[in-house]
Amino acid sequence: MATETAVDVVMPQMGVSVSEGTITKWLKSGGEEISADEPLLEISTDKVDTEVPSPATGTLQEILSQEGETVAVGTKIAVISPEGAPAAEAADVPEPATAQAAAESEDASGAEGETATAEPAQEAEPGPAETAEARPSPQPPPAGDGRGDKAFVSPVVGRIAAEHSVDVTQVEGTGRGGRVTKKDILAFIDSGGAKETPAPAQEPAPPEAHAKPAERAPEPATVQAATPAAPQAGETVEPMTPMRKGIAEHMRRSLDTAAHVTTTFEVDMARVVAAREKLKREFQEKHGVKLTYLPLIARATIDTIGDWPWMNAEVRGDSIVVKQYVNLGIAVALEGGKGLIVPVIKSTEGLNLLGLTRAIIAIADRARSKKLLPDDVQGGTFTITNPGGFGAIHGTPIISQPQVAILDVEALVKRPVVVTDDDGNDSIAIRPMMNLCLSYDHRLVDGAYAAQFMRDLRERLQTWDESAY
Amino acid sequence: MAVKTYLQAISDGLRQEMQRDKRVYVIGEDIGVYGGAFKVTQGFQEEFGAWRVIDAPLSETAIVGSCTGAAIMGLRPVAEMQFADFISCAWDQLVTVAAKQRYRAGTAVPIVVRLPSGGGFSGGPFHSQNPESSFAHIPGLKIVCPATPADAKGLLVSAIEDPNPVLYFEHKHLYRRIKDEVPDERYTVPLGKARVHREGDDVTVVTWGAMVYTADEAAKQLESDLSVEIVDLRSLSPWDKEAVLTSVEKTSRALVLHEDTRTGGFGAEIVATIMEESFESLDAPVKRVAAPDTPVPFSPPLEKKFIPQVEDVLAGLRDLAEY
Numbered sequence: 052m053a054t055e056t057a058v059d060v061v062m063p064q065m066g067v068s069v070s071e072g073t074i075t076k077w078l079k080s081g082g083e084e085i086s087a088d089e090p091l092l093e094i095s096t097d098k099v100d101t102e103v104p105s106p107a108t109g110t111l112q113e114i115l116s117q118e119g120e121t122v123a124v125g126t127k128i129a130v131i132s133p134e135g136a137p138a139a140e141a142a143d144v145p146e147p148a149t150a151q152a153a154a155e156s157e158d159a160s161g162a163e164g165e166t167a168t169a170e171p172a173q174e175a176e177p178g179p180a181e182t183a184e185a186r187p188s189p190q191p192p193p194a195g196d197g198r199g200d201k202a203f204v205s206p207v208v209g210r211i212a213a214e215h216s217v218d219v220t221q222v223e224g225t226g227r228g229g230r231v232t233k234k235d236i237l238a239f240i241d242s243g244g245a246k247e248t249p250a251p252a253q254e255p256a257p258p259e260a261h262a263k264p265a266e267r268a269p270e271p272a273t274v275q276a277a278t279p280a281a282p283q284a285g286e287t288v289e290p291m292t293p294m295r296k297g298i299a300e301h302m303r304r305s306l307d308t309a310a311h312v313t314t315t316f317e318v319d320m321a322r323v324v325a326a327r328e329k330l331k332r333e334f335q336e337k338h339g340v341k342l343t344y345l346p347l348i349a350r351a352t353i354d355t356i357g358d359w360p361w362m363n364a365e366v367r368g369d370s371i372v373v374k375q376y377v378n379l380g381i382a383v384a385l386e387g388g389k390g391l392i393v394p395v396i397k398s399t400e401g402l403n404l405l406g407l408t409r410a411i412i413a414i415a416d417r418a419r420s421k422k423l424l425p426d427d428v429q430g431g432t433f434t435i436t437n438p439g440g441f442g443a444i445h446g447t448p449i450i451s452q453p454q455v456a457i458l459d460v461e462a463l464v465k466r467p468v469v470v471t472d473d474d475g476n477d478s479i480a481i482r483p484m485m486n487l488c489l490s491y492d493h494r495l496v497d498g499a500y501a502a503q504f505m506r507d508l509r510e511r512l513q514t515w516d517e518s519a520y
Numbered sequence: 521m522a523v524k525t526y527l528q529a530i531s532d533g534l535r536q537e538m539q540r541d542k543r544v545y546v547i548g549e550d551i552g553v554y555g556g557a558f559k560v561t562q563g564f565q566e567e568f569g570a571w572r573v574i575d576a577p578l579s580e581t582a583i584v585g586s587c588t589g590a591a592i593m594g595l596r597p598v599a600e601m602q603f604a605d606f607i608s609c610a611w612d613q614l615v616t617v618a619a620k621q622r623y624r625a626g627t628a629v630p631i632v633v634r635l636p637s638g639g640g641f642s643g644g645p646f647h648s649q650n651p652e653s654s655f656a657h658i659p660g661l662k663i664v665c666p667a668t669p670a671d672a673k674g675l676l677v678s679a680i681e682d683p684n685p686v687l688y689f690e691h692k693h694l695y696r697r698i699k700d701e702v703p704d705e706r707y708t709v710p711l712g713k714a715r716v717h718r719e720g721d722d723v724t725v726v727t728w729g730a731m732v733y734t735a736d737e738a739a740k741q742l743e744s745d746l747s748v749e750i751v752d753l754r755s756l757s758p759w760d761k762e763a764v765l766t767s768v769e770k771t772s773r774a775l776v777l778h779e780d781t782r783t784g785g786f787g788a789e790i791v792a793t794i795m796e797e798s799f800e801s802l803d804a805p806v807k808r809v810a811a812p813d814t815p816v817p818f819s820p821p822l823e824k825k826f827i828p829q830v831e832d833v834l835a836g837l838r839d840l841a842e843y
Contacts, residue, residue: 207772210800227843233772233803 058107060091060129062122071293073121074128078102079111085131092129109133121293207233215240294390305452309492313447313459316505320463320483322515323347330404338405345381345437346408348460348487351511353377353399353407356433359504363432365453366495376400380431380451381411383418392418393451395431435460439485448490455495459488524702526669527695530634531560533673534598536706537680538568541596544680547574547583548600548634557602558636558695580609587631588618588685596680597631604637604689605649618685619660628683632676638691638730638779639827645815648823650729650780655687656757656789662686662711663757667732669700671754674709682711691730698733714760716767720749723840724767726790727777728753731828735777738833746841756786764790765798772803773840779827782810804843809836 062072076093079085090102091111105111109131116128204212204219208231212219222239224231282288291299305311327342334342356363356377365372377400380393394414399407417423434451439462446459466484469477487508491501524532538544545568546561552575555562565573576583580601587597601607607614610633618629639648655661662684666672672690679686717732718739725735725748732752739748751767753759768774774794776787791806809828817823 205772205803206800207803230843232843 056133057112058109058131058133059127060103060106060131062094062116062124062126062128063103064124071121071123074116074118076118077114079105081111081114083111085109085111105131107131107133203230205230205233208236211236211240217244292390294392298391301452302449305449308452309450309455310494311447311450311490312493312498312501313488313490314498314501314505315445315486315488316509318485318487318509318512319468320344320485320512323512324463324483326515334405334408338409340405340408340412342408344463345435345460346404346411347515348458348512349379349381349399349411349435350404350407351508351515352433352435352458353379355504355508355511357400358507359500361496361500362456362491362504364455364495365432366455366492367453371495374432376432378430378432380434380454381414382434382436383415385419392423392428393431393434394418394423394427395429397430434458439463444486446488448488450490450492455492456501457490459490461486461488521701521703523699524669525696526666526672526690526698527558527560529669529673529702530676530690531562532702533676534560535564535567537596537598537677538564538572540706541680542572543594543596544598545572545574545590545595546598546600547576547587549576549578549583549602551575551600556600558692560600560634580606581613584610584613584618584631584633587633588613588621588629591618591629591631591685592621592627598634598680599631600634601636603643603647604635604651605646607633607635607651607687614655614661614685615658619658621660622684623660629685630680630683631685632679633685633687635687635689636692636695637689638693639816639823640693640730642818642820642823643692643816644818648816650689650778652687652689652756653780653784653786653789656759656786660684661757662755663689664711664755665689665691665728666709666754667691667694667698667717667729667752669698669702671709671715671752673702674707675711675754677706678708678711681708686711689729693730694733709754712755712758712760714763715752715754716763717750717752718748720747720771722747722771722773723749723837724764724771724774725750725777725833725837726753726764726767726774726787727751728756729779731777731779734828734830735833737830738837741830741834742837746837748837759786759790761793761797764794768794768798768806769801772801773843774802775807775809775833775836775840777809777828777833777836779811781813782808783813785810804840807836807840809833 072094074092075095078090078092085091085105086108087106088104091105092103094101094103111129112132113130114128115130116122116126122128208219211217211233217236217240219231219236221244222231222236225235226232323344327344327347331342334340360373361371363374363377365374376398378395378397379399380395382391382393384391394417396402396407396410396414399410402410414423414427417427431451431454433454434448434457436446436448436457437460438446439460442462444461444464446461448457448459450457463483463485465481467479468482468484470480470482471477487505489501489505534546538546546564548556548561550557551561552565552570552573554575555564561573576586583599583601584607587599590597601610614633618631621627621629635651637650637652639650641648652663652665656663662679662682664675664679664686666675666688676688679688718736720739723746725739727735727750732750735748735750739746739750742748749767749771751760751763753764764774774791776790778785778787780786785808787808787810791808794802794806809832811826811828814826817826
């Protein structure tokens with residue numbers, strides 16, 4: 052039976068720090084014939100989306116992990132019955148004749164299960180040469196056809212290609228045998244070559260884009276190098292979820308990228324409070340939606356962005372890219388405090404207050420019930436975060452890359468403030484006050500620009516004109 | 521600042537330390553009346569007396585063993601091996617006793633062993649070696665290999681100050697050939713810190729001792745085509761990983777050069793570390809240029825073939841650049 056042992060297909064290791072992968076598509080279905088190295092399925096990991104070649108020629112006997120499933124590296128995901136061995140025969144374990152044989156059989160399958168994570172099962176016993184050759188290589192061949200001289204991608208070139216989503220085969224190589232050197236790929240990127248790659252590659256993914264993480268930069272060295280220390284007494288240790296890792300990487304990268312500055316404005320929300328009181332009932336009764344302060348503030352912010360376009364921009368290399376649309380990201384905390392996701396509402400400049408309210412409610416619901424699509428978390432141009440609901444009165448939020456600003460909406464609190472009437476008389480009054488904190492990227496946005504944006508936003512809120520919305 | 525030879529810098533540094541600290545004394549073969557085989561301690565016995573400038577019997581074991589005992593009792597001995605090659609006789613005292621004393625008993629062993637090392641003058645297999653890697657493998661020992669007169673003095677002072685046994689490799693080929701400005705006053709060069717000898721962007725050469733100059737000459741000849749950065753390690757134990765990795769992360773290509781033989785040479789440790797810690801910065805395999813795995817030949821043409829020459833470094837750099 053040994054020579055006819057079915058070949059396991061395992062989730063490949065796609066990089067040093069990658070621990071799991073998601074099956075995005077099976078290219079073959081059960082019972083179909085396949086030859087060695089023919090693409091068998093597509094997977095998506097923290098680092099790359101890629102095809103997995105078949106480790107052997109034969110029949111795809113069984114698919115063990117379905118599309119959409121995320122499994123650890125080394126997990127058996129399918130079984131291929133090698134050429135010459137009928138699928139049924141390979142699948143059947145012969146009936147043990149005696150109790151002794153049954154025990155041996157169980158031992159053997161147990162051992163196979165253990166080794167499956169590290170190496171294909173057939174390695175336990177010498178198989179025929181062609182089976183051994185067809186075994187999956189520990190690392191997939193680098194970009195290109197994996198055969199020609201040019202196809203060798205050095206570690207640094209591979210890293211740069213991943214960071215900039217460059218297809219290495221498109222780069223002219225000047226190294227030995229036409230190999231693409233670091234200089235070649237840097238020159239290619241400098242000359243704008245990277246921009247010719249498909250659209251999603253142009254923007255680094257936001258932190259929450261787990262579903263499509265191909266364009267994410269590799270983790271900074273500090274994260275990679277850190278070897279977790281063994282737990283000490285009194286400590287509990289749990290692995291980071293992919294979302295946690297994504298947040299950690301993105302937050303660190305954002306601080307390493309943008310020149311963060313935070314400015315805070317106090318806003319008298321009396322008119323907004325009054326407007327909401329008035330509209331709340333109408334929204335509930337006529338449209339069945341609950342109106343919070345967030346849509347009102349968001350609406351005013353979007354309008355103010357219209358006058359200060361650099362708030363809705365991106366630093367791309369040496370260029371300033373101003374977006375004509377406001378794709379508004381809304382930070383949503385997940386229950387249990389164990390995650391954060393920033394779904395994006397597209398083209399909010401075209402939504403009135405009711406439309407925006409509905410969109411915010413819909414997307415927040417989808418975020419909390421984990422029904423967001425990859426598209427829902429991409430392409431943001433400006434973000435609003437709203438920790439005020441918990442009572443926070445000041446914050447210095449971190450910008451979601453590649454955006455240049457994030458607005459932090461703080462708690463609405465009643466405060467004694469000095470108000471001046473039309474005749475110039477001062478008096479102390481109790482007013483509903485709110486702090487708005489704006490973190491902006493000083494690489495692009497200067498202090499005066501940010502302050503004027505905030506001044507106008509405050510003005511819009513303080514003089515809220517219902518008819519405008 | 522006065523311009524001094526490498527040898528004069530060592531001699532002056534040693535004299536200054538003996539003048540300011542009575543615990544410092546020197547011991548070695550023919551270092552007193554004769555002033556040392558290379559005259560590093562010329563005039564020392566007249567200045568400091570026979571009790572602090574001790575002519576030892578021809579026993580490296582006795583020299584290092586007595587230094588270890590004296591250091592444990594509070595003195596700061598500086599031993600001279602007439603040639604670095606002879607230190608093999610003192611292996612047991614150095615490796616078994618001195619290197620482990622601090623770990624075993626908590627006592628400091630502040631000894632310095634000066635090791636005139638290196639070839640290039642037909643000294644043959646017993647007078648030309650660079651045995652630094654053997655000792656870099658021993659926990660508890662520190663190792664320095666200065667290349668410039670200023671470092672020779674500053675590292676000697678640091679070595680004397682250090683509470684651990686320090687092997688001070690002084691390259692004989694540099695003694696009178698290399699001259700440079702050396703501050704007159706006392707100063708230290710920190711142990712374990714490398715120095716960028718030459719800045720560049722395309723390739724990093726990691727080296728130390730006399731090979732710094734070989735690398736420099738090669739870099740000059742390639743100047744118009746290739747921008748070479750030379751990192752002079754200065755200390756091998758501890759060695760300045762950060763400086764090496766920083767440079768390699770910039771250039772993505774590295775050549776490790778040493779005069780010692782190739783297999784098990786300290787270059788292997790550096791290459792392995794680059795692979796482990798900066799793999800994703802590499803654009804080419806890290807290359808070694810080192811002596812072949814043979815004893816050092818007497819014959820001048822053979823010795824020239826043995827010790828890495830400028831041409832060897834040029835070939836290595838060109839190969840790396842073309843990769």
